Amino acid sequence: MSDHVTYGLSALRSKAFATILAVLPLPLAAETVDILALGDSLTQGYGLIEEQGFVPQLQAWLQARGHDVRIVNGGVSGDTTAGGLARVDWSLTPEIEAMIVALGGNDLLRGIAPEVSRANLDGILQMAQGRGLPVLLIGMQAPGNYGPDYKAAFDAIYPDLAAQYGALHLASFFSGLMEGGAMPAEPARFMQPDGIHPNAEGVARIVEAVGPEVEALILRAID
Numbered sequence: 461m462s463d464h465v466t467y468g469l470s471a472l473r474s475k476a477f478a479t480i481l482a483v484l485p486l487p488l489a490a491e492t493v494d495i496l497a498l499g500d501s502l503t504q505g506y507g508l509i510e511e512q513g514f515v516p517q518l519q520a521w522l523q524a525r526g527h528d529v530r531i532v533n534g535g536v537s538g539d540t541t542a543g544g545l546a547r548v549d550w551s552l553t554p555e556i557e558a559m560i561v562a563l564g565g566n567d568l569l570r571g572i573a574p575e576v577s578r579a580n581l582d583g584i585l586q587m588a589q590g591r592g593l594p595v596l597l598i599g600m601q602a603p604g605n606y607g608p609d610y611k612a613a614f615d616a617i618y619p620d621l622a623a624q625y626g627a628l629h630l631a632s633f634f635s636g637l638m639e640g641g642a643m644p645a646e647p648a649r650f651m652q653p654d655g656i657h658p659n660a661e662g663v664a665r666i667v668e669a670v671g672p673e674v675e676a677l678i679l680r681a682i683d
Contacts, residue, residue, distance in 0.1 A: 503535030
C-alpha cells in the first residue's frame with residue numbers, strides 16, 4: 461500500500477474518532493453535597509469566632525480530604541429536641557441531600573422526660589425519611605445525677621432510633637474528647653470556661669471523630 465493511501469486512511473480514522481468524541485456526552489462534573497447540621501449551641505459554635513466553630517471546622521476537614529461538600533449551620537443556641545422538630549421542615553430546603561442531627565444536650569440540662577425527647581427526635585427522623593434523606597444521629601449521654609432509670613432511658617434513645625430508621629449513629633457528640641470511653645482527666649483544656657462548650661482545640665478533636673461518620677453520610681447521599 462502506498463504511503464499516500466496509508467496517510468489517507470489514517471486521516472479518515474482520526475476524523476471519524478474525533479466525530480465520535482464530539483457526539484459523546486461529556487462526564488458530569490461532581491456536584492456539591494449539601495448537608496444540614498441540625499443542632500444547638502454545640503453545632504452553632506457558641507463562644508467561638510466563626511471559623512473555629514463546629515460547622516466550619518468540619519467542612520474544612522472534609523474538604524481537605526477531597527469532598528465537595530457544604531455544611532449548612534442549623535445550630536440554634538439553647539434549642540431542645542422540641543425546637544429542632546419545630547423547625548426541621550423549613551430547615552430542609554430543596555438543595556439539602558443529607559442531615560446531621562445533634563440535639564438533646566438542652567433536654568438534659570432541663571431534665572426533660574426521655575420519652576418526650578425520644579418523640580421529638582422520632583419526628584425529626586420521620587421528616588428526613590419522608591424526604592429520602594440519609595441521617596447521621598449524634599447522641600448524648602445523661603449524667604448520673606438524674607438517677608439510673610432516667611439515664612438508661614435517655615441513653616437508649618439514640619441507638620434505638622438509629623436502628624429503627626437505618627440512620628448512621630455516633631454515640632456522643634463528645635466522642636473525640638474521650639479517652640477509653642470517658643472524659644480525660646483534665647477536660648478543662650478542651651472546654652470554654654463555662655465547662656459546657658468546647659474551645660477551638662476541643663472542636664478540632666470532636667471533628668476528628670465526627671468527620672469519618674460524615675464521610676459515610678456523604679457516600680449515602682451520592683449513592
